[in-house]
Amino acid sequence: MNKLVMNKPLFARPVWMAIIVCSVIAALLPVLNLSFPDGHALHVSSYMVGLVAKFMCYALAAMALDLVWGYTGILSLGHGVFFALGAYAHGMYLMRAIGRDGVYQSHLPDFMVFLDWKTYPWYWAMTDNFWYCMALVVLVPGVLAFVFGFFAFRSRIKGVYFSIITQAMTFAFMLLFFRNDTGFGGNNGFTDFKRILGFSVTAPATKAVLYLITLSTLLAALILCRSIVSSKLGRVLQAVRDSESRLMFIGYDPLWFKLFVWTLSAVLCGIAGALYAPQVGIINPSEMSPANSIEMVIWAAVGGRGSLIGPIVGAFTVNGLKSWFTAAFPDLWLFALGLLFILVTLFMQEGILGMLKKMKKFRKLEKPQEAL
Template structure:
C-alpha cells in the first residue's frame, strides 16, 4: 500500500469528474429546454441518485475491500438513514396532504390519532439529521459488537447480515409500525421551508450530495493510508497473526463497521429527497447484494473502484430496464459471473493492467 493511494493522474481525473458533475445542475438552470447545452431535470436527478449509490458502495468497500468483512445487509443502513430523513419530510408536509391533517396521509387512512413516541421531535430538521447518523450507527455498533465478539466471520457473518436486513424489511412492511407500510414515505413538499420540487432546491441537494461523496472519499482515503488502515488490512489478510502480536481486532472491526453504516445512512438520507420516496423495498436483500456487485465490478479495495462500479452498473440498469425490463436480473447475474471469472480486480484493475501492458510495450 502506498501512502498516496491515488496517483497524480487519478487525482486529476477525480477533480475533472467532480467539476463536470458540478456543472450539470448549472446547465440545467442556465439554459432552457431545447437548448443544446441544457441538461434535463431527469438527468440531474438520475446522476444525483447514482452519487448516493456510489457513496453506499464506497462505505461497503471500506469494510469488504479493506477489512475483509463481506456484508450482505448494508441496504438496511441505507434505508434507515432514508427513513430518518423521510420522517422530517413527512412532518414538513403539514396540512398540504390529501386529508389536510397534521398527521401524514397514511396515518389518517389507518385511523391513527397521534404520532407514535418514536416520531417525537421529528419536526426538527437537525434532530432528524442526528437520527440519520445515530440510528444506523447504533444498530451497527450493537450488531457488530456481538457478532465480532463471538468471532463470527466469513460466509456466516454475511448470512446473518442478510437475515438482519430481511427482518427489518418485514418489520417496516407492517402497517402498524408507523412507517407507511408498503408505500413507505412519499409525496414530500418542503425541506427547510423550500419547495422540494423547485429546480434550485434540487440543484442544491445535488451539490450537497456531490460534496458528501467527495468528502466521504477523502475520509476513507485518510483512514486506509493511516496506521489504522494498515491494521484493518492486517485484519483482512492475517487476523490470527495480528492477534499474536498484541492487537485486538474486535475494536478495529467495530469501528470500521460502524463508520461504514453511518456513511451508508447519510447516503440514504441524501437519496430520499432527490428520488421522492423511501419504502421497505430498499431493505430487500437484493439491494444489499447489488451494492456488493457495484464494488466488485468497479474493483474492491481501491475506493475509486466501487464509485466507478456504482455509476457503471446503475447506468446500465437504467438503459436495460427500459429496453428489456424482464431481463435485468439475468443480466446482473451474468455481469457478476463474468467479472468474477475474467475481471477479479474489476474495471479499475483492468484499466491498471492495460496501462502496465502499454508501458511495457
C-alpha cells in the same frame, strides 16, 4: 521509511486530476440545467440531473461497503438496511414538513390518517426538527451497527456466517417496516414530500442544491476513507483482512478495529440514504430488500473492491446499464446483472479499475520493445 509512508499523498497526481475533472463536470450539470432552456444545445434535463444524483447516493453506499469488504475482509449482505434507515430518518422530517397540505389536510401524514392513527408514536417525537432528524440519520444506523457488530465480532463470527446473519438482519427489518402498525407507512413507506427547510423539494433550485450537497458529501467521504486506509489504522484493517490470527498473535485485538470500520461504514451508508430520499421522492421497505444489499456488493465487485474509487465507478456503470436495460429489455435485467457478476468473478476479479491498471502496465511493457 515511516516518514515516507506517512507523507505519501492520498492519491497519485493523475488520480487527483481525474477526480477534479469528473467533479467539475458533475457540478456543471445542475448549472446547465438551470442556465439554459429546454431545447438549447447546452441544456441538461432535470431527469438527467436527478439520475446522476441518485447514482452518487449509490456510489457513496458502495464506497462505504468497500471500506469493510475491500479493506477489512468483512462481506456484508445487509448494508441496505443502513441505507434505508438513514432515508427513513430523513423521511420522518420530510413527512412532518408536509403540514396540512396532504390529501386529508390533517396535521398527521396521510398514511397515518388512512390507517386511523390518532397521534404520533413516541419515536416520531421531535422529528419536526430538521437537525434532530439529521442526528438520527447518523445515530440510528450507527447504534444498530455498533450493537450488532459488537456481539457478532466478539463471538468471532466471520466469513460466510457473518454474511448470512447480515442478510437475515436486513430481511427482518424489511418485514418489520412492511407492517402497517409500525408507523412507517407500511408497504407504501414515505412519499409525496413537499418541503425541506421551507423550500419546495421539487423546485429546480432546491434539486440543484441537494445535488451539489450530494456531490460534496461523496468527495468528502472519499477523502475521509482514503485518509483512513492510508494511515496506520488502515494497515491494521488490511492485516485483519489478510490474516486476523497473525494480528492477534502480535498483540492486537481485532474487535475494536472491526467495530470502528463497521460502524463508520454504516453511518456513511445512512447518510447516502438520507441524501437519496428527498431527491428520489420516496422511501419504502423495498430498499431493505436483501437483493438491494447484494446489488451493492456487485457495484463494488464490478468497479474493483479495495480501491474506494472502484465502487464509485461500479455504481455508476451498473446503474447506468440498469437504466438503459430496464427501458430496452425490462424482463432481462436480472439475468444480465447475474451474468455480469459471473463474468467479473471469473475474468475480472479486480474489477474495471484493476483491468485499467493491467492495461496501463501492459502498455509500459510494450514501449521498450517498440524502441528496439
